[in-house]
Amino acid sequence: MSKKIIIAIDGFSSCGKSTMAKALAKKLNYNFIDTGAMYRAITLYFIRNNVHLDNETSVATALENIHLHFEFNPLTEKSDIVLNDEHVEQYIREMTIAQKVSEVAAIKAVRVFAVKQQQQMGKKKGIVMDGRDIGTVVFPHAELKIFMTADIAVRVKRRFMEMEGQGQHINLEDVMHNLQMRDYIDSNREESPLRQAEDARVLDNSDMTQEEQLKLAMKWVEETLANVYSDQK
Numbered sequence: 001m002s003k004k005i006i007i008a009i010d011g012f013s014s015c016g017k018s019t020m021a022k023a024l025a026k027k028l029n030y031n032f033i034d035t036g037a038m039y040r041a042i043t044l045y046f047i048r049n050n051v052h053l054d055n056e057t058s059v060a061t062a063l064e065n066i067h068l069h070f071e072f073n074p075l076t077e078k079s080d081i082v083l084n085d086e087h088v089e090q091y092i093r094e095m096t097i098a099q100k101v102s103e104v105a106a107i108k109a110v111r112v113f114a115v116k117q118q119q120q121m122g123k124k125k126g127i128v129m130d131g132r133d134i135g136t137v138v139f140p141h142a143e144l145k146i147f148m149t150a151d152i153a154v155r156v157k158r159r160f161m162e163m164e165g166q167g168q169h170i171n172l173e174d175v176m177h178n179l180q181m182r183d184y185i186d187s188n189r190e191e192s193p194l195r196q197a198e199d200a201r202v203l204d205n206s207d208m209t210q211e212e213q214l215k216l217a218m219k220w221v222e223e224t225l226a227n228v229y230s231d232q233k
């Protein structure tokens, strides 16, 4: 039996969850799933098709017409989200999506739709998944749960640099406002709000390099593997 586990990474917006998840997946030869991309792609579909978020029937019909899957991109070494056969990575990172996604992700039907697919993807283990409810709702029995956090000033700077890098020019105040708004909605919604799972390990990376974070997370992975498979030689 191969020694594989599920690694659930949760935390606030722009804490470096995806960077960490991607690095861990590469090191362990696991699949990496960015669940935020799923909620962003659903939001893109809703905007394009003018779906009214408070109309349950419209939301349900729209979800029936949404087909999501991931395809590995060798250039970025991560899986890109595909919405109904269209590669939409470049569109889902835009500010128009960031401004609406938390509202969309708070809808129960949307969460049921996304969580079902996420649970399916983790059936064979060997997966690193990042999001807001992975250790609490999607995989409450994940062998390793990491809750990432960082100072808001550090997160704003990171998001700002990321957006500049993508050619999106936006001011720091707007980035700060968007992160604070999303953190608030994500943490206070009725349906599976962002929470730190009781058995999660907390990683505050405000003053850590990516190498230091990866080293610490790998130490946790090794401890977890040793514990989970301690009865097997």
Ligand code: DC
Binding pocket: 013, 014, 035, 036, 037, 039, 040, 101, 102, 105, 106, 130, 131, 132, 133, 134, 182, 186
């Ligand atoms: O990780 P991200 O910033 O790309 O996520 C976009 C939004 O999606 C975030 O504001 C909250 C929502 N989300 C969620 O509710 N549950 C998840 N598992 C992942 C993301």
